Amino acid sequence: MAQINPSILSADFARLADEAKAVEGADWLHVDVMDNHFVPNLTLGVPVVESLARATDTPLDCHLMIENPDQWAPQYVEAGAGSVTFHAEAAAAPVRLAREIRAKGARASMALKPATPVEPYEDLLPELDMLLIMTVEPGFGGQAFLDIMLPKIRRTRQLIAKHGLELWLQVDGGVSAATIERCAEAGADVFVAGSAVYGANDPAEAVRALRTQAQSATASAGWACGH
Numbered sequence: 548m549a550q551i552n553p554s555i556l557s558a559d560f561a562r563l564a565d566e567a568k569a570v571e572g573a574d575w576l577h578v579d580v581m582d583n584h585f586v587p588n589l590t591l592g593v594p595v596v597e598s599l600a601r602a603t604d605t606p607l608d609c610h611l612m613i614e615n616p617d618q619w620a621p622q623y624v625e626a627g628a629g630s631v632t633f634h635a636e637a638a639a640a641p642v643r644l645a646r647e648i649r650a651k652g653a654r655a656s657m658a659l660k661p662a663t664p665v666e667p668y669e670d671l672l673p674e675l676d677m678l679l680i681m682t683v684e685p686g687f688g689g690q691a692f693l694d695i696m697l698p699k700i701r702r703t704r705q706l707i708a709k710h711g712l713e714l715w716l717q718v719d720g721g722v723s724a725a726t727i728e729r730c731a732e733a734g735a736d737v738f739v740a741g742s743a744v745y746g747a748n749d750p751a752e753a754v755r756a757l758r759t760q761a762q763s764a765t766a767s768a769g770w771a772c773g774h
């Protein structure tokens with residue numbers, strides 16, 4: 548089943564608890580952690596994630612756009628994240644880090660920036676619960692979806708099938724009613740949407756509409772979704 552994860556990067560940061568409640572019914576709440584080093588933007592850290600985890604029943608999907616995730620990622624599990632994504636470009640020891648995230652009780656996920664190919668990580672995929680393919684350069688919400696990422700999504704879906712993995716395939720950046728079907732047809736099954744959800748008059752209804760679109764595109768593409 549297609550999952551929709553609203554990105555709080557597009558929410559009102561002065562009202563985060565209310566903004567989290569506005570999308571209850573979403574599968575996960577996507578929390579963008581940026582350090583102004585790995586990406587040229589600064590958002591929030593461990594204390595805010597701890598507060599969010601107390602404020603909502605929606606599980607937290609923390610996307611760490613930070614340097615040195617080997618040090619920081621375990622702290623996000625302790626703060627209450629149900630899924631922690633680190634960047635392949637930033638991790639010193641991605642296998643050790645994925646195992647540590649899982650051992651602490653969260654889902655382990657790795658992200659690839661647009662210019663990072665998936666193939667060098669083929670042998671590492673069984674260590675992960677999710678792979679995130681960025682469909683914009685990370686750092687800011689509201690950017691245009693990069694169509695040139697669709698072949699990478701397709702190739703990753705083929706790798707998942709080839710190895711018989713249960714790996715979830717997430718896309719993030721420019722995902723909207725206009726682009727979600729292309730992502731789903733290519734093989735994505737977890738969709739992060741910021742401006743398309745929080746920019747809508749009814750964010751909860753936007754989540755439902757995106758999920759319906761993704762599910763019908765997945766069904767017509769004919770590949771088997773692992774969840």
Ligand SMILES: O=C(CO)[C@H](O)[C@H](O)COP(=O)(O)O
Binds near residue numbers: 557610684
């Ligand atoms: O990770 C991100 C940016 O680095 C955001 O999650 C993403 O851009 C969501 O915003 P939008 O859906 O508006 O593109």
